[in-house]
Structures are given as structure tokens and as C-alpha cells.
Amino acid sequence: xxxxxxxxVDGPLVSSPLPLFRSAYSLLEILVVIVxxxxxxxxxxxxxxxxMRIEKAEEAAHQRMVDIANIGDQFRSDVGxxxxxxxxxxxxxxxxxxxILEHGNDTHIVYQWYKRKLTRLHIQAGITVPxxxxxxxxxxxxxxxxxQCRLRLAADDxxxxxxxxxITVALGGERR
Numbered sequence: 321x322x323x324x325x326x327x328x329v330d331g332p333l334v335s336s337p338l339p340l341f342r343s344a345y346s347l348l349e350i351l352v353v354i355v356x357x358x359x360x361x362x363x364x365x366x367x368x369x370x371x372m373r374i375e376k377a378e379e380a381a382h383q384r385m386v387d388i389a390n391i392g393d394q395f396r397s398d399v400g401x402x403x404x405x406x407x408x409x410x411x412x413x414x415x416x417x418x419x420i421l422e423h424g425n426d427t428h429i430v431y432q433w434y435k436r437k438l439t440r441l442h443i444q445a446g447i448t449v450p451x452x453x454x455x456x457x458x459x460x461x462x463x464x465x466x467x468q469c470r471l472r473l474a475a476d477d478x479x480x481x482x483x484x485x486x487i488t489v490a491l492g493g494e495r496r
Contacts, residue, residue, distance in 0.1 A: 387455030388473055392487045394440065394453070398429045399469045399489040410443075419461035419469060431471070433459040457485075467491040
């Protein structure tokens with residue numbers, strides 16, 4: 321839009337056009353730009369926070385899989401080399417929270433779920449070497465009539481049936 325003003329030029333009033341650009345911004349225009357930039361920064365911040373939360377959950381899931389794989393490898397090795405899974409040995413009694421494996425030569429392996437921790441005890445000639453297994457999985461043991469040992473690992477921070485991992489191994493399978 322062109323605005324015309326009147327000027328005196330050696331005689332009668334003459335109209336002349338004003339320049340079509342302005343030399344400054346109004347306070348309202350600056351405020352609108354600040355609000356738009358603030359909204360954009362807020363969206364970027366919320367998006368980054370969501371991405372970080374997803375990355376943290378993915379990292380926890382990956383660590384859970386690695387822990388279960390490590391526990392499973394050790395469990396398969398121990399059960400595969402075992403001669404027997406007695407119901408009771410010394411102060412230990414087999415049940416859903418305890419598994420006893422006899423390896424011969426006065427050697428026993430005891431898996432125990434106690435105080436929210438899975439512990440593996442290697443006991444040989446009265447010397448006990450404890451090993452705290454990784455992860456925060458709830459462990460449940462069972463031995464079937466067909467000489468199979470089962471370890472069920474479930475997330476300890478939720479319901480027991482939430483993504484359980486079952487590891488079943490034939491007792492003495494590696495000795496055959």
C-alpha cells in the first residue's frame with residue numbers, strides 16, 4: 321500500500337510517494353517472532369526427551385537379553401555336566417528358589433534365588449565360591465521326572481508372566 325504525503329516545493333503543495341520499506345520493526349512483530357521460536361524450541365525439547373527415553377528403554381531391553389543369554393549359557397553348561405540333581409544336600413533344599421547340581425568329586429553347584437538376587441555357588445571340598453549372576457530377573461527352578469532342569473527367568477519389576485524366558489536342559493546331557 322502506498323501512502324502519499326504533501327510537501328511544499330517552491331510553490332503549491334505537491335504529493336510525493338513515501339519509500340516502500342520501513343527502517344524498524346514494531347514491538348508486536350518482535351513478540352510474535354519470540355513466541356514462534358519458543359514454540360519451536362519447546363517442540364524440539366519434547367522430541368529430544370522422548371528420543372532419550374526410548375533409547376534408555378532400548379538399552380535396558382538389550383542389557384536384559386545379554387544378561388539372560390549369559391545366565392542361560394552358564395546354566396546349560398552346569399546342568400549339562402551334572403550327574404544328579406538331589407532334593408537336598410547339606411543346608412540346601414531344592415525347590416522353586418533353589419537348584420542343587422551334583423558334579424562328582426565332592427563338587428556341587430547350587431543356584432539360589434534369595435533376596436531378589438540370583439546366586440550361583442560352586443562348592444568343592446567344603447570351599448564355597450559364590451557368584452552373583454547379572455540382571456534383576458526373578459528365577460524359578462524345577463526338575464522333571466525325565467531328568468530335565470528348567471530355569472524360568474521373568475522380569476522382577478512386573479507380573480511374573482511378563483516376557484518370561486525358559487531354559488530347559490537335560491541333566492548330564494554333555495556327559496552322554
